[in-house]
Amino acid sequence: MNIKDQASTVAEKEDSMWKQKEMINENYELLSTANERGQKVASTFVPGNINELLMCFDFARNFPETNALQNAMRKKSGGMIMEAEKSGHSEDVCTYVKADLGMMMKGNKGPTGLPMPDPDLLMLSYTGCFTFMKWFELVREQYPQCETAMLHVPYQADGNITKNMRDYVVKQLKEDIIPTMERVSGVKFDIDRLREYMIQSQKAEDDLVYVLQSAKNKPSPIDAYFGGVYYIGPIFTAFRGTTAATDYYATLRKEIEARVAAGLGPITPEGVMKEEKYRIVVEGPPNWTHFREFWKMFYDEGAVVVASTYTKVGGVYDNGFRHDPQNPLESLADYCLGCYTNLNLPARTDMLEKYIEDYQADGLLINSIKSCNSFSAGQLLMLREVEQRTGKPAAFIETDLVDPRYFSPANVKNRLESYFQMISQKRDRAA
Amino acid sequence: MECYIGIDLGSTTTKAVVMDEDYNVLGRGITNSRSNYDIAAGVAKHEALIDTRFMLFRNAMKNVAALGDKYEIFMDELERNFRLEQYLEQLIDLDETCTKASENTRYTEWGSDLTEALAGVFKRVALEAPDLFAPGAQRKSDFFRDIAGSQYSTISEEVAKEADTPFDVLLNIYDRSIIDVENRIYTETTNQNLMRALDRTLVNLPDLAPVADEVRTEVQKVLGIDLEETYVIGTGYGRARLPFSKDHIRSEILCHGLGAHIMYNDTRTVLDIGGQDTKAIQVDKDGIVESFQMNDRCAAGCGRYLGYIADEMNVGLHELGPIAMESTRKVRINSTCTVFAGAELRDRLSLGENRSDILAGLHRAIILRAMSILSRSGGVHDQFTFTGGVANNEAAVSALRELIKENYGDVTINIDPDSIYTGALGGSTFARRAVEGIPTEAVA
Numbered sequence: 044m045n046i047k048d049q050a051s052t053v054a055e056k057e058d059s060m061w062k063q064k065e066m067i068n069e070n071y072e073l074l075s076t077a078n079e080r081g082q083k084v085a086s087t088f089v090p091g092n093i094n095e096l097l098m099c100f101d102f103a104r105n106f107p108e109t110n111a112l113q114n115a116m117r118k119k120s121g122g123m124i125m126e127a128e129k130s131g132h133s134e135d136v137c138t139y140v141k142a143d144l145g146m147m148m149k150g151n152k153g154p155t156g157l158p159m160p161d162p163d164l165l166m167l168s169y170t171g172c173f174t175f176m177k178w179f180e181l182v183r184e185q186y187p188q189c190e191t192a193m194l195h196v197p198y199q200a201d202g203n204i205t206k207n208m209r210d211y212v213v214k215q216l217k218e219d220i221i222p223t224m225e226r227v228s229g230v231k232f233d234i235d236r237l238r239e240y241m242i243q244s245q246k247a248e249d250d251l252v253y254v255l256q257s258a259k260n261k262p263s264p265i266d267a268y269f270g271g272v273y274y275i276g277p278i279f280t281a282f283r284g285t286t287a288a289t290d291y292y293a294t295l296r297k298e299i300e301a302r303v304a305a306g307l308g309p310i311t312p313e314g315v316m317k318e319e320k321y322r323i324v325v326e327g328p329p330n331w332t333h334f335r336e337f338w339k340m341f342y343d344e345g346a347v348v349v350a351s352t353y354t355k356v357g358g359v360y361d362n363g364f365r366h367d368p369q370n371p372l373e374s375l376a377d378y379c380l381g382c383y384t385n386l387n388l389p390a391r392t393d394m395l396e397k398y399i400e401d402y403q404a405d406g407l408l409i410n411s412i413k414s415c416n417s418f419s420a421g422q423l424l425m426l427r428e429v430e431q432r433t434g435k436p437a438a439f440i441e442t443d444l445v446d447p448r449y450f451s452p453a454n455v456k457n458r459l460e461s462y463f464q465m466i467s468q469k470r471d472r473a474a
Numbered sequence: 475m476e477c478y479i480g481i482d483l484g485s486t487t488t489k490a491v492v493m494d495e496d497y498n499v500l501g502r503g504i505t506n507s508r509s510n511y512d513i514a515a516g517v518a519k520h521e522a523l524i525d526t527r528f529m530l531f532r533n534a535m536k537n538v539a540a541l542g543d544k545y546e547i548f549m550d551e552l553e554r555n556f557r558l559e560q561y562l563e564q565l566i567d568l569d570e571t572c573t574k575a576s577e578n579t580r581y582t583e584w585g586s587d588l589t590e591a592l593a594g595v596f597k598r599v600a601l602e603a604p605d606l607f608a609p610g611a612q613r614k615s616d617f618f619r620d621i622a623g624s625q626y627s628t629i630s631e632e633v634a635k636e637a638d639t640p641f642d643v644l645l646n647i648y649d650r651s652i653i654d655v656e657n658r659i660y661t662e663t664t665n666q667n668l669m670r671a672l673d674r675t676l677v678n679l680p681d682l683a684p685v686a687d688e689v690r691t692e693v694q695k696v697l698g699i700d701l702e703e704t705y706v707i708g709t710g711y712g713r714a715r716l717p718f719s720k721d722h723i724r725s726e727i728l729c730h731g732l733g734a735h736i737m738y739n740d741t742r743t744v745l746d747i748g749g750q751d752t753k754a755i756q757v758d759k760d761g762i763v764e765s766f767q768m769n770d771r772c773a774a775g776c777g778r779y780l781g782y783i784a785d786e787m788n789v790g791l792h793e794l795g796p797i798a799m800e801s802t803r804k805v806r807i808n809s810t811c812t813v814f815a816g817a818e819l820r821d822r823l824s825l826g827e828n829r830s831d832i833l834a835g836l837h838r839a840i841i842l843r844a845m846s847i848l849s850r851s852g853g854v855h856d857q858f859t860f861t862g863g864v865a866n867n868e869a870a871v872s873a874l875r876e877l878i879k880e881n882y883g884d885v886t887i888n889i890d891p892d893s894i895y896t897g898a899l900g901g902s903t904f905a906r907r908a909v910e911g912i913p914t915e916a917v918a
């Protein structure tokens with residue numbers, strides 16, 4: 044690659060990254076002034092978020108998980124978690140919850156330092172994780188005047204979505220969620236507005252899928268985990284359905300197309316990855332407190348993540364699902380029902396197996412998160428099953444989302460290096 | 475001759491194994507030096523090379539027919555004398571280092587009394603040295619720090635009384651000096667020490683006078699062999715700190731798996747409980763790692779934990795097992811957490827429970843934790859090999875046997891007394907393979 048190309052790659056990379064950063068900052072700014080401006084605020088969770096619908100009522104959208112992880116990346120979550128523990132929350136409680144509560148206790152300043160608003164609506168889409176419910180119960184204690192709306196999404200116990208399940212979700216949307224939103228916001232529901240947003244969602248989703256699937260190339264132009272968590276940022280949160288998100292994904296797609304054309308590997312914090320030695324599928328959320336350090340353990344060894352399940356928590360799109368302007372409510376239902384956290388273990392296992400095959404991966408790595416039972420339950424069973432079905436080696440590491448005390452660099456590095464060497468040992472023998 | 479060396483940098487000790495080109499183990503070395511990984515690796519390697527030299531002596535002496543049934547006595551005498559010479563050499567170094575340290579201005583008020591006292595101490599320590607290495611003499615440890623430290627402290631206490639110099643000043647000087655001494659590697663003088671040891675041996679064994687010349691020639695011949703460090707592989711806890719290139723570093727999981735396979739060819743499951751971590755490894759028929767699990771970030775239930783318990787109970791680490799074996803009643807211990815261990819221990823003692831019962835419970839708790847890591851790695855398959863420092867603890871081994879039988883039925887359990895060298899053994903095998911061109915790493 045000549046110098047000119049190199050310069051343009053860096054510039055392009057900065058384009059989408061910069062855009063995203065701006066979007067996030069803007070949203071925090073918006074949130075910080077929402078109360079005084081009289082804009083209503085909804086808090087909601089990433090999996091199963093019905094962002095387009097919230098937009099129809101002019102809600103500002105606040106995502107507590109994003110706040111927690113943003114705080115963690117800024118090294119602020121540790122103190123928040125301790126604060127929550129001081130007030131009695133046990134060591135075993137999901138650390139996203141504790142970071143969120145701790146943030147409130149410490150004056151409720153968000154990751155960028157701006158004040159967080161009082162919510163007017165707690166919009167709970169219940170997609171598989173029981174913690175979500177408990178979390179909002181605790182938040183509600185802080186804001187007794189705030190309304191809660193619960194969308195109950197049936198678990199995909201049998202691994203598929205039935206008509207009944209879809210109807211049940213749509214019925215709740217019509218009879219409960221929409222009326223509540225109307226009441227809280229004072230805005231009348233307009234289904235055409237929802238359709239408009241969904242046209243945007245669809246475009247962004249197409250581009251996102253292109254980006255994620257670009258990892259099928261060799262070398263992969265992206266890291267679908269460490270880079271992936273940036274790529275899913277806008278679409279999994281307050282921006283799905285906005286033109287800003289659509290623009291972001293169009294830009295991102297162009298950047299990745301250029302990388303594919305140039306045969307480039309992923310961009311890491313230390314520049315373009317030179318040599319792709321290992322192609323890994325990762326299951327489980329990342330660690331946010333030592334994100335860079337964790338990532339480095341991969342790219343230093345030439346390991347690139349080609350597919351991950353975590354980049355599906357806010358929506359599984361690579362199986363063809365798209366938000367559908369023709370059937371807006373039904374597609375919202377399908378979206379919620381299809382979230383990764385709402386899938387049963389066999390479905391998750393199938394997905395991992397398919398990723399290993401489709402992305403020609405060397406094996407499966409599970410990052411088991413100490414405090415997330417939603418992801419962690421059954422992971423070892425999945426590991427054995429995938430190992431057996433694919434014949435590819437698998438490994439297991441343990442960290443936490445946002446509790447810095449649960450990241451032991453030496454331990455994680457040891458396991459990762461062992462795993463990579465194990466792969467090459469097997470590869471050599473096969474050769 | 476070509477030597478293939480594996481070095482395992484553990485959290486408490488560093489081990490090295492030297493192998494020849496036919497995969498035969500020639501020598502082993504161990505050190506407890508911890509101040510610096512580089513030095514620890516150097517010391518362990520040096521020790522292993524000395525051990526190798528002795529192996530060559532042994533082989534050479536077997537050819538000296540005239541030695542006859544004196545062979546064993548001769549070799550034993552030679553080794554002990556060599557250790558003595560090594561010890562004396564380090565002692566002189568320690569003496570000089572201490573003397574230098576005593577010149578520091580902070581000690582000026584003790585003046586020449588201090589210099590004399592120090593000289594007196596070292597004179598006596600040196601005088602007592604031969605007894606420490608006499609036939610049948612028991613040493614608690616073979617590490618210089620341990621032997622010299624205990625000698626120095628006993629003798630300087632007496633000297634302090636006589637010479638009117640404060641004991642703590644003498645100890646203080648020792649503490650400042652020992653690390654420096656421990657961190658020096660005496661590669662240059664090994665051969666001289668060996669020759670001196672040989673002289674001593676021939677003096678001590680006058681019967682050998684008739685074959686002395688022949689023996690001397692053989693020893694000289696062996697000393698003339700160049701032990702070439704053909705390929706070195708580093709592994710273990712501190713491997714990343716070694717100034718080795720990536721090609722010379724292997725994960726300890728892979729080294730342990732391979733090492734266990736080399737020791738017991740039919741090994742399928744390996745459990746290693748070391749100071750800082752517990753690893754369960756499944757290997758295939760060639761010693762290639764299939765899967766593994768480790769303890770998470772906390773060292774609960776690892777060797778370190780036993781260390782804390784020993785400190786808490788005020789007994790030596792090696793006494794724990796035997797005390798636990800005296801247990802007659804099962805006590806269930808809940809916590810393998812190092813932080814809570816002390817509290818639980820004191821609680822139970824104050825409740826009147828018996829010390830050996832509590833210790834037996836603690837050992838069982840450690841093994842229960844290991845059992846869970848084992849099952850997470852895929853269970854226990856025949857044959858099962860147990861390695862690491864904790865494998866030398868009889869109470870831990872007995873709890874393990876019981877639980878394996880309970881959960882997995884009859885499984886062959888291998889425990890090698892030298893299992894502490896498993897990782898280094900795997901490392902040296904990788905080193906040999908690397909040169910032989912058997913790929914162990916992708917060279918993509």
Ligand code: SF4
Binds near residue numbers: 140172175414418444
């Ligand atoms: S337990 Fe896991 S899925 Fe549930 S809220 Fe916490 S991090 Fe999210």
